[in-house]
Amino acid sequence: MVRATVGGPEHLPCIDFVAEAEHCPLCGAAVQAQKSKRRRVMTVQAGAFVAREVRKRCSSDSTHPVLLSERLCGLVPPRQGYGYDLIVQVGLARYLRNLLSCAAVFGTRIPL
Ligand SMILES: [Zn+2]
Numbered sequence: 430m431v432r433a434t435v436g437g438p439e440h441l442p443c444i445d446f447v448a449e450a451e452h453c454p455l456c457g458a459a460v461q462a463q464k465s466k467r468r469r470v471m472t473v474q475a476g477a478f479v480a481r482e483v484r485k486r487c488s489s490d491s492t493h494p495v496l497l498s499e500r501l502c503g504l505v506p507p508r509q510g511y512g513y514d515l516i517v518q519v520g521l522a523r524y525l526r527n528l529l530s531c532a533a534v535f536g537t538r539i540p541l
Contacts, residue, residue: 443479446498453487460485472512
């Protein structure tokens with residue numbers, strides 16, 4: 430379930446990312462909410478927002494791995510604030526800027 434709210438202390442929209450798994454991948458037991466964590470996230474596609482991730486853990490064995498939201502993991506690297514799409518755009522921009530400056534210095538044509 431996804432829930433989005435506005436009006437938090439950061440004045441950014443807050444989007445909930447609940448771990449999608451219903452059962453433990455190791456033993457098949459039901460999972461339960463462990464805790465939630467909030468972090469500011471910025472992506473090209475959605476802009477800036479606060480991601481509230483609800484993590485789940487195995488209800489029968491606490492040593493089994495904590496389950497995260499796959500949707501949030503697909504948007505932003507773990508413990509980071511910038512989305513993969515933003516990282517790619519910045520990398521491409523820096524690559525092209527350096528390519529253009531090298532071409533200007535050495536007077537070569539850019540094979541584009
Ligand atoms: Zn388990």
